[in-house]
Amino acid sequence: MNSDRSFHLLVRAALFSLCCAAFAVPARGEVDFVVHISVDGLRGDVLQNIVANPPMPASTTYPSFRRLQTEGAFTYHARSDYFYTETVPNHISMITGRPTDQPAGQPNTVHHGYTSNFPGASHTIHANGNPAVAYKASTFDVVHDHGLSTNLYTSKTRLSILDRSYDATNGALDTIGADNGRDKIDNAQLVDGTSANIVTNFVASMTATPRNYTFLHLVEPDTTGHANGWTNQAWYDSVKTIDDRLAQIFSLVDDSPVLRGHTAIVLTGDHGGGVNIHVTPTAYENYNVPLFVWGADLPAGADLYELSPNRFDPGLGRPDYNSPQQPWRNGDTANLSMMLLGLPPIPGSTMQPALALVPEPGSALLALVGIAACGVIARRRLLRAARPRYPRSSAVRVPTRTVG
Numbered sequence: 001m002n003s004d005r006s007f008h009l010l011v012r013a014a015l016f017s018l019c020c021a022a023f024a025v026p027a028r029g030e031v032d033f034v035v036h037i038s039v040d041g042l043r044g045d046v047l048q049n050i051v052a053n054p055p056m057p058a059s060t061t062y063p064s065f066r067r068l069q070t071e072g073a074f075t076y077h078a079r080s081d082y083f084y085t086e087t088v089p090n091h092i093s094m095i096t097g098r099p100t101d102q103p104a105g106q107p108n109t110v111h112h113g114y115t116s117n118f119p120g121a122s123h124t125i126h127a128n129g130n131p132a133v134a135y136k137a138s139t140f141d142v143v144h145d146h147g148l149s150t151n152l153y154t155s156k157t158r159l160s161i162l163d164r165s166y167d168a169t170n171g172a173l174d175t176i177g178a179d180n181g182r183d184k185i186d187n188a189q190l191v192d193g194t195s196a197n198i199v200t201n202f203v204a205s206m207t208a209t210p211r212n213y214t215f216l217h218l219v220e221p222d223t224t225g226h227a228n229g230w231t232n233q234a235w236y237d238s239v240k241t242i243d244d245r246l247a248q249i250f251s252l253v254d255d256s257p258v259l260r261g262h263t264a265i266v267l268t269g270d271h272g273g274g275v276n277i278h279v280t281p282t283a284y285e286n287y288n289v290p291l292f293v294w295g296a297d298l299p300a301g302a303d304l305y306e307l308s309p310n311r312f313d314p315g316l317g318r319p320d321y322n323s324p325q326q327p328w329r330n331g332d333t334a335n336l337s338m339m340l341l342g343l344p345p346i347p348g349s350t351m352q353p354a355l356a357l358v359p360e361p362g363s364a365l366l367a368l369v370g371i372a373a374c375g376v377i378a379r380r381r382l383l384r385a386a387r388p389r390y391p392r393s394s395a396v397r398v399p400t401r402t403v404g
């Protein structure tokens with residue numbers, strides 16, 4: 001028995017008495033790298049239909065989406081933010097784990113409050129969002145402040161508010177462990193209109209310098225939807241474009257001994273589309289988005305709702321933030337990504353999904369349903385200490401920003 005195995009057994013024994021759920025849970029699900037992907041305008045019901053029944057089988061099939069769902073866990077019934085089905089507000093939810101607006105009856109410190117879809121050139125989430133929260137922490141804060149490295153790639157330059165809010169000027173002081181500086185984003189590239197180059201550049205960058213957390217925004221289904229609508233061959237083709245980009249990312253992971261087996265992909269959409277383009281937040285077509293989790297050793301092909309004790313399939317509905325049965329939301333992907341990296345929740349975030357993992361084969365008759373998110377995260381933080389880490393190299397410490 002090697003020392004690593006001994007450590008795990010020791011941790012399991014300790015957790016058996018410590019963990020609030022009191023289950024001994026193997027270290028399944030945790031990874032060293034997360035690629036957190038937002039596909040702009042990725043409408044859930046249409047995606048589900050075309051992946052299941054390709055509209056032109058000879059030319060338009062979706063092997064990458066099929067791989068996400070046959071090898072990972074997924075749902076086509078996730079939700080956008082309750083209040084807005086627009087790009088910028090939803091992306092801020094995806095990195096902060098906060099709603100856009102204040103839910104009725106909840107404290108005024110819950111929401112991020114940045115509701116414009118067209119940020120001013122100097123806007124930050126902090127200065128121009130909810131004034132009751134001076135600093136809105138993000139996925140980038142948690143990863144960076146724990147000594148790990150980050151990438152941001154977007155194919156709308158409007159999303160530069162994500163970069164600007166966490167740069168060397170506007171990012172918070174790093175008070176956790178070693179001081180890694182205020183700039184939470186080590187490498188950023190923001191372009192307009194096509195995701196072709198950013199995916200190619202992301203693959204090249206990760207091959208040379210693997211970074212632990214990447215937020216990657218892919219634009220095509222939104223621009224095509226604006227031009228042509230969401231239920232036609234042009235839109236199906238735009239999803240095929242995304243499928244091809246995902247194939248590049250799968251190849252990156254498959255071909256890298258560093259990434260293979262240690263990388264999760266979390267993919268969702270900011271909103272769907274088809275009713276008043278996509279700005280009407282009460283329309284099912286607009287608020288229904290998919291959510292895929294791949295590479296986290298979840299049961300292959302599982303329904304994400306079956307794996308969570310605190311997320312409930314909303315059917316066609318639109319539960320608000322006070323509903324006792326919260327759906328999976330795109331904003332859940334913030335803390336989901338942190339959980340998969342073995343990191344704690346984002347400070348101030350309120351969307352905290354729990355994931356109940358399955359036991360390793362032979363690891364006793366432990367039903368894991370009902371594990372609280374706190375228990376899952378606490379366990380992972382302990383186990384994390386025994387895992388190889390990929391801290392920043394000196395090259396990683398030099399931030400790069402490209403806009404154009």
Ligand SMILES: [Zn+2]
Pocket residue numbers: 041087222223226278
């Ligand atoms: Zn749009």
